[in-house]
Amino acid sequence: MGGWLPILSGIVLVDLVLSGDNALVIGAVAAGIPMNLRWIAFLVGGGGAILLRILLTYSVTLLLGIPYIEVLGGVILVIITIRLLLQRDDGNGTSPKDS
Template identity: 40%
Template sequence: MEWLLLGLLKIIVINIVLSGDNAVVIALACKNLPPEQRKKAVFFGSFGAIVLRFVLTIAAVWLLQIPFVQLTGGILLLWIALKLMQGEAEGGKLEGSTRLAKAIKTIMIADLVMSLDNVVAVAGAASGNYLLIALGLAVSIPLIIWGSRLLMTLMSRFPVIVIVGVALLGYTSGEMILKEKRLANITDALPHALHTIIPLVLAVGIVLAGRLLQHYRQMHESRTDAGTSTPQR
């Protein structure tokens, strides 16, 4: 009984640590939704993400043997961060149902990607006990939901948190890329400082790239609006 409780405690602690990034993604994906749709997106996105994480944990050993899975996941997370940064400029232009579905999809994909390098820790703590894995993940659901709601409230008051959240995803993607085993001959030869500098560069770079895309999109929309408002002669 003691080993069961100890294993469950380990999984809960691991999931608490991992829930930070997930809460950031959920908050970023849902912050532009109407208030009545936020709860739906947070619940269904979190629930779907937890189910996917359970499947990932069971298949952890097999999954991490797929060639370049960490590299692919890191690049995909960069793309997600860029899309979330663009969403900051799009605001409420999309139709409600489309935005709700899009938010849920973003949450699930991002959680799937970010869990790639963490499922082994959960699987190891559970020692192959699927009941422990399920219980540990179930406990993490309210933590993720509560954390994402708190972040959404803070983002509405302090918009700079959005930038910090996107930068965090960029940093995480850099860490994932550097952990790719099939690039170990290259990454292991790099100076230790670069293992911090590269994720930092990606964190800053994804924010700057998002800002540039926002700027060009706004310029294009301004020109389009000016063209359509020109009176016909």
């Protein structure tokens, strides 16, 4: 029973951090609109953030059920890393390809 508790705690912690970030963004955007529309912006922005988080979490759960999808993701990350290392800046503002 206790094996899932640390996992759930981690998910809840990440969700709280993301929710706080969303609240700051929504508040900053809503500060520039008229007072009578501000509550609508809060509700639509917050509701949209919650709905998107649920839909994207469900989508990722479905994707992770595909066999070898994690291996494919790892291979893609290795390719991206190699490309970034090959394009690395040599310190004078030009890439090795430019010289």
